[in-house]
Amino acid sequence: MWATRLHPDVSVIRFMESLERHDFATGAGVIPERLAVYDQAKTGHRIIFVYRTGRIQIRLDALTRHEERVEAARCVYDVLRRATFEAAGLHPRRDSAADPSKAS
Amino acid sequence: MLSLINDNRSHLDQHDFQFVAQSQTVYHCHHFNLFWDQTVDDALGNERGIAVRTKAAYEAASQFLNALISAMPPTTPEERLDIASSLFSAMGHGNLEFQVTPNGGKAIGYNLHYGLAWREKYGAHIKRHHPADAVAAGYVAAATEAAFGLPLGSIECNETICIAMGSERCEFEVHQSGETNPAFGVTKEDVMGVIPKSFPGLHEEHISGVAAGLRKFLADVSGDKRGLIEAFGVMVTQQWSNYYNFTVNRTLDIISEEKPDAIEVAKELFRECGHQCGFHTFGGIMLSPEWEALVEPLNGDPLQIINGSLAISRALGFGHWSLEAYEPEKLLVLRSPATYESVYRKAAYPVDDNGCCYLYQGAALAMMQLAHRVNWKEKPTLSNSLYLELRQGVPWRVEESHCVAAGNSMCRVVVE
Numbered sequence: 001m002w003a004t005r006l007h008p009d010v011s012v013i014r015f016m017e018s019l020e021r022h023d024f025a026t027g028a029g030v031i032p033e034r035l036a037v038y039d040q041a042k043t044g045h046r047i048i049f050v051y052r053t054g055r056i057q058i059r060l061d062a063l064t065r066h067e068e069r070v071e072a073a074r075c076v077y078d079v080l081r082r083a084t085f086e087a088a089g090l091h092p093r094r095d096s097a098a099d100p101s102k103a104s
Numbered sequence: 105m106l107s108l109i110n111d112n113r114s115h116l117d118q119h120d121f122q123f124v125a126q127s128q129t130v131y132h133c134h135h136f137n138l139f140w141d142q143t144v145d146d147a148l149g150n151e152r153g154i155a156v157r158t159k160a161a162y163e164a165a166s167q168f169l170n171a172l173i174s175a176m177p178p179t180t181p182e183e184r185l186d187i188a189s190s191l192f193s194a195m196g197h198g199n200l201e202f203q204v205t206p207n208g209g210k211a212i213g214y215n216l217h218y219g220l221a222w223r224e225k226y227g228a229h230i231k232r233h234h235p236a237d238a239v240a241a242g243y244v245a246a247a248t249e250a251a252f253g254l255p256l257g258s259i260e261c262n263e264t265i266c267i268a269m270g271s272e273r274c275e276f277e278v279h280q281s282g283e284t285n286p287a288f289g290v291t292k293e294d295v296m297g298v299i300p301k302s303f304p305g306l307h308e309e310h311i312s313g314v315a316a317g318l319r320k321f322l323a324d325v326s327g328d329k330r331g332l333i334e335a336f337g338v339m340v341t342q343q344w345s346n347y348y349n350f351t352v353n354r355t356l357d358i359i360s361e362e363k364p365d366a367i368e369v370a371k372e373l374f375r376e377c378g379h380q381c382g383f384h385t386f387g388g389i390m391l392s393p394e395w396e397a398l399v400e401p402l403n404g405d406p407l408q409i410i411n412g413s414l415a416i417s418r419a420l421g422f423g424h425w426s427l428e429a430y431e432p433e434k435l436l437v438l439r440s441p442a443t444y445e446s447v448y449r450k451a452a453y454p455v456d457d458n459g460c461c462y463l464y465q466g467a468a469l470a471m472m473q474l475a476h477r478v479n480w481k482e483k484p485t486l487s488n489s490l491y492l493e494l495r496q497g498v499p500w501r502v503e504e505s506h507c508v509a510a511g512n513s514m515c516r517v518v519v520e
Contacts, residue, residue: 003483028325028326029335031321031394031397031398034397034398035393035394035397035398048393048394049393050393050396051397052397052401053396053401055393055396057337057392057393059334059337062220062224062332062334062339063215063220063330066224066228
């Protein structure tokens with residue numbers, strides 16, 4: 001579980017639309033207007049968003065192999081970063097890939 | 105299949121007990137489940153531990169399945185096996201495929217909770233040489249009997265291949281036992297017959313409100329297509345409290361008879377299970393986005409942790425755990441009109457001098473640990489290493505001063 005936060009200036013609706021464009025769809029466990037849950041069908045990984053605080057958590061599928069977890073988390077984080085930039089009307093630089101282990 | 109569970113679900117509001125049909129159920133996470141089973145095996149040895157755990161699961165599952173199936177319109181054996189498999193998945197235990205007749209056969213397990221969780225938590229460091237899914241083995245035997253209308257106790261099942269031992273799936277052999285048993289297990293009526301009157305505690309309105317929100321959330325939680333429940337960042341099962349109660353009481357009975365000098369050690373280990381539950385389950389839930397969305401972000405106030413833990417315990421079906429007294433760093437006193445541990449003991453055993461609420465005791469100690477020794481503002485990872493670090497030099501001790509199973513009108517634990 002790797003956590004980060006949506007910048008308050010980024011539109012939540014546009015962020016969610018961006019996630020959907022990156023193959024994430026609404027999953028189980030949604031709490032209307034409180035908690036959004038997005039599943040990536042092909043991997044089972046999840047992005048969870050708390051409306052009131054902007055907190056985002058990456059939750060890897062439980063069956064992800066230990067040796068693949070870091071890379072899997074990086075992939076989801078990359079999608080997350082792209083979705084956030086798209087929602088903000090920006091384009092991520094290739095060399096600015098953030099290290100999810102340093103996310104807070 | 106969640107609808108079949110919810111249609112037969114009932115809740116004792118004043119006591120925070122949950123039932124599905126006749127069976128009292130609780131939610132527990134994989135950290136607790138693994139530690140619990142390990143404790144039984146450590147006390148009794150692997151072979152005997154597996155036998156006790158399988159019997160516990162068989163009896164609990166038999167009561168559960170027979171009550172649910174008898175509440176439905178008539179079904180064929182094949183349909184009943186499908187129902188059993190779907191219920192197992194919906195409760196977060198994984199997927200079961202039955203290949204059985206009234207004479208026996210086999211079953212295949214995929215992503216079974218215990219085996220999978222063991223592999224995930226320990227598999228990279230430890231080689232396991234005995235199977236982990238006694239709960240599934242007992243369930244398969246009970247389901248086979250229920251499907252074909254066979255006498256209780258006439259089918260046995262054992263796990264022969266397990267994902268925790270390195271296999272890709274689990275396999276179970278099912279065969280006739282050559283025996284029968286009468287009906288068994290503590291039922292909802294038994295529990296209703298022994299519970300004392302309920303009462304509120306400090307901060308009752310806040311704790312009850314949070315517990316109600318969590319309970320509502322949990323009622324909609326069900327196993328995914330793999331039969332797994334991932335919630336609050338842990339793998340969760342809905343399980344029959346009779347499973348835990350049978351295993352702890354049978355284990356302690358055996359130790360009392362055969363190694364009486366070791367009884368206090370065994371009790372301490374079951375208490376440690378409660379400590380694991382409090383640390384990983386209560387702590388994990390409060391750190392989760394679900395908690396932040398449903399309740400509130402954590403601010404580091406110890407009382408927020410104490411009250412949050414009490415609300416969680418109620419939502420999970422442990423009992424009406426209430427706050428009697430709290431002094432920061434010094435004292436925590438909890439009381440409950442009963443716990444799922446004490447009502448079973450009271451219903452199934454003669455009155456004893458000792459408290460029997462080991463989960464309650466251990467979890468209360470963990471609540472003090474979480475409240476005062478974890479820096480919540482840093483959003484810690486509640487890892488096994490942090491657990492072991494905090495387990496060293498615990499500045500408090502816990503005692504159960506009152507217990508319903510000992511003839512008292514409440515279960516009360518004191519941490520000081």
